[in-house]
Amino acid sequence: MDRTAGKNVSCCAIQCHSPGWRRCGILIVAMLCTACTLLFASEARAQCTARDVLQNQLRLKKAPSADRPQIPIKSAVDVPVWKTITIGTFANFFALSNAMDAVGCGIGNSAGEILARPTFTLRDTKTSVKLFAVSAAELGFKTDTASLADIYARAKQLGFGLAAAEVGPQLRLQYFDQPIGEFLIIGMEPIRTWKGAPVILNVANGGAGLILIGQDGSADAQISVVSRFVFVRTNEGAPAEEQEAVALVGR
Template identity: 50%
Template sequence: MSLFAPDARRRAINCPNAARRICHLIVLACALAVIGFPGSAALARCSAHDVLANKLTSSQHMVAPRQAIKSERDVETWKAIAIGTFASSLELRNHLDDLGCSVGGQAGEILARPTFTLASHREQAELVLVTPLQLGFTTDTVTLANLYARARQIGIALARPEIAPQLRIQYVDQPMGEFLAIGMEPIKTWGGEPMILSVANGGAGLILIAQDGGPQAEVPVTSRFVFERSNQSVPGAGPMDHAAALLAR
């Protein structure tokens, strides 16, 4: 049984011209209520970690530079940061917390691992910022092993473990939406997963997070990687070098 008389229903439906827009909005709201909004699972994909994953797996295409970088001399220093300023990784982690820098779960595990080392004295580290595309790769993606091998071939060194959190602390003006992977030897989490670190500003603040650092992990050629000047630190051959050598055979 209707709660409204026929005339009342007609008046409710045939809104005056002045109120027609309001009626349209009411109808739209009802339609959205029927269709529904994304659930919490979908909204979770907007977290900083998943924004990074979406960016790294995007299929953006860039036109290759006319000439690939052939030597470290072709790359300008992007930033110089101080390292060796903390006595322990725990002190470093506490400083990140004090500054309000968010640290992802796997990134936190990396900072607590014995293989995460700090410089024994204060010094300056010169950093360079490159993409695999600039290093001459023309495919859509490249493995970390091949990327690292190419970087070392032209004289760019892998960044020391301390570089990532120190960059996070000192790069306070990072633009919103920027995600920088650190070209470093992977460090295994407590579960045995090889990971590398990234510094990012996903819009909710400055963060330090981890991503797949296995030798076969693929990244788009447009990804931006932070490496270290070889004259600052030239570590010996690591797992990535051995993996790249095996792939080249």
């Protein structure tokens, strides 16, 4: 039996050839199907749980990316691709939310709220997106903190672009081996909550499991310069209206 979540398996492939055993056979089939369903649901949910995260850390021995030296970069073209993900794989918010729940990935309150907003959109065709992870210090900031508007403006100057908001939950679903202690801020246009607060997404592993959270997306929000952002390159970014970094954070 293939125990890999997401693959087709034949848990229910049992046939009864004797009429006298038909009723018993049906019961056995039902019991096995139920057991298999619970088995694969359990394995899928384990992807984001704290125990599975710890097992991944011990197996892969990945160190938090914050431990890397903060060397300023001169241009986005000098930065290697950090990770390539696929977007456009869900028809609507409900399918995306169900996928997050199926693997046990947590969603913070503000993140969940903006994912349900009409301004959060999903691409209707599958597309590969190359992501680049850089800290504000690597962008050239030498102070302890910098405003979100300044970070976006500097990233744009170096050739980075803002990612589509969909990158946040998609990265969460495609990054199960995230090191403990890593928090990745998605460089994206803020989406406002129902009360009007601008929020951006953060793909995080605080040690208690993999989660997608929201954080202050206002223009003057102060961000530690050791914090890492996920951007795309300018020509691979979000739609043009989402790439005006300075203007968008002030909306």
